Amino acid sequence: MKLTSKGRYAVMALTDLALYYKNGPVSLRDISxxxxxxxxxxxxxxxxxxxxxxxxxxxxxxxxxRLNRKASDIRLSEILSAVDENVKTVRCIKHLKKGCNGKSIKCNTHKLWDELDGHINSFFEKKLLSDLAHKNDLEKRF
Amino acid sequence: MKLTSKGRYAVMALTDLALYYKNGPVSLRDISxxxxxxxxxxxxxxxxxxxxxxxxxxxxxxxxxRLNRKASDIRLSEILSAVDENVKTVRCIKHLKKGCNGKSIKCNTHKLWDELDGHINSFFEKKLLSDLAHKNDLEKRF
DNA sequence: CTCAAAGTTGACTAAATCAGTCGGGAATGT
DNA sequence: ACATTCCCGACTGATTTAGTCAACTTTGAG
Structure with a gap:
């Protein structure tokens, strides 16, 4: 799977943005x-x-x-796919080419990685940016 | 997260081993x-x-x-942690040091990655080697 | 008792990826 | 005008990954 600091930073930055953009656009300098x-x-x-x-x-x-939509309309899966491209654990295309016919061991494991992808993606699809950005986090910090 | 071809190969190889080791030890050459x-x-x-x-x-x-235990006693999580070390999405230790006090945005996302880890690990803990190694896969191939 | 087939081990390396930088823009509010 | 901000492609050092090499030990078979 591809989940790098780019994705992590994107989520952090957008959470920050979600908290602050009500008072006008937020500069990257501030987020930084x-x-x-x-x-x-x-x-x-x-x-x-x-x-x-x-x-x-x-x-x-x-x-x-500023956010283009409400934080409650932004899924984390969108954020991650935007910055990190696709959340694919393994690209089994190589194996497919070698004649992955749905009956071999290769395909057993292939199926496993597909399941995993689904598992992870559903996690990020269920999570919304608004789940992370709570007002009270602001107050507690200052 | 760290899920490389090493982990993938390990699962493939052990699935192979699970299918063949009944007739004595299986050499890496055969698996290869x-x-x-x-x-x-x-x-x-x-x-x-x-x-x-x-x-x-x-x-x-x-x-x-040969397998040291029955295939139904081997969790995929064990296999992956054996070859790829830990299945940790992000090591937030850096942030922790910088004063991640449980109230900041950093910690909101921190919690997220922890949840994700749990989500992925539980996936691999539920999966057993025996779930992948089915006898009939053998027959179908020859 | 020799030899070939297997596992054991540490060091090495080419290629890819990641995290981050640089430099030079273009837009715009004051 | 000018500082501040976004825009964008190219670049780079460090790390990781995937895989190789060389040299060894163990053991079964002939």
């Missing part, structure tokens, strides 16, 4: 400072998030990002 | 041929499987490996 993530790296990440319509950008001074 | 996995790579993998008491080895001519 609060979450301790490299600004330049965040730029890369948000580029992708924007392409996937998860956030929208406002340029210029006082610009930044 | 049947499953199309590099012999030298298999050696590495089985070294670890032996250390974790999942298989036992018989040296010399006509030697090979």
């Amino acid at each position: 400072l609060r979450q301790n993530i490299s600004l330049l790296y965040l730029e890369q990440i948000f580029l992708k998030l924007r392409k996937y319509k998860i956030v929208e950008s406002i340029r210029g001074t006082k610009g930044g990002y | 041929l049947r499953q199309n996995i590099s012999l030298l790579y298999l050696e590495q993998i089985f070294l670890k499987l032996r250390k974790y008491k999942i298989v036992e080895s018989i040296r010399g001519t006509k030697g090979g490996y």
Whole structure:
């Protein structure tokens, strides 16, 4: 499976964004400072998030990002697939080519990884950004 | 998460072993041929499987490996942790050190990755080697 | 009692991936 | 005008992965 710091950062950054964007767009600089993530790296990440319509950008001074939808309409699976491409444990295409005919051991395990993918994906599909961003987290920190 | 071809190969190889070891130990050479996995790579993998008491080895001519327990007593989680070390999605220790006090956004996501770990681990704990190794797979192939 | 077949082990390496940086833009509010 | 912000492609060092190599020990068979 592919679950890198890019995905982790994306979730952290969007959780931050979800908490702060009510008072206007949030700049990556702010997120960078609060979450301790490299600004330049965040730029890369948000580029992708924007392409996937998860956030929208406002340029210029006082610009930044805001969520494109309500936090309760954003599944974590979307976030992860936006930044990390697909959440696929194994790409068994090689084996398929070698004649994975549905009856061999290769296919037994193949099926296993497919099940795993489904298992993980359903986890992230059930989780919403709003599940992570709670107002009271803000208050407790300041 | 760490789920590499080592883990995949280990599961494939052990499934193979589970099917064949009734007629005496199975050599890595045979597994290598049947499953199309590099012999030298298999050696590495089985070294670890032996250390974790999942298989036992018989040296010399006509030697090979056999399962140390019944296939129905071997959880996939054991196999994977034997070859790939731990199935940990993220090691948040860095963040912990930076003062992850249970109230910040970092911890919200931290909790998420812990949940995910639990979710994945329970998947592999429920799966037994015997779930993959069915006799009829053999017959169908020859 | 020799030889070939098997496991044992540590070191090594090419290729890929990851995490992050750099430099130079373009837009825009003040 | 100009600082602040997003935009974007190219680059890079470090790490990990997948796999190889070489040299060894053990043991069954002839």
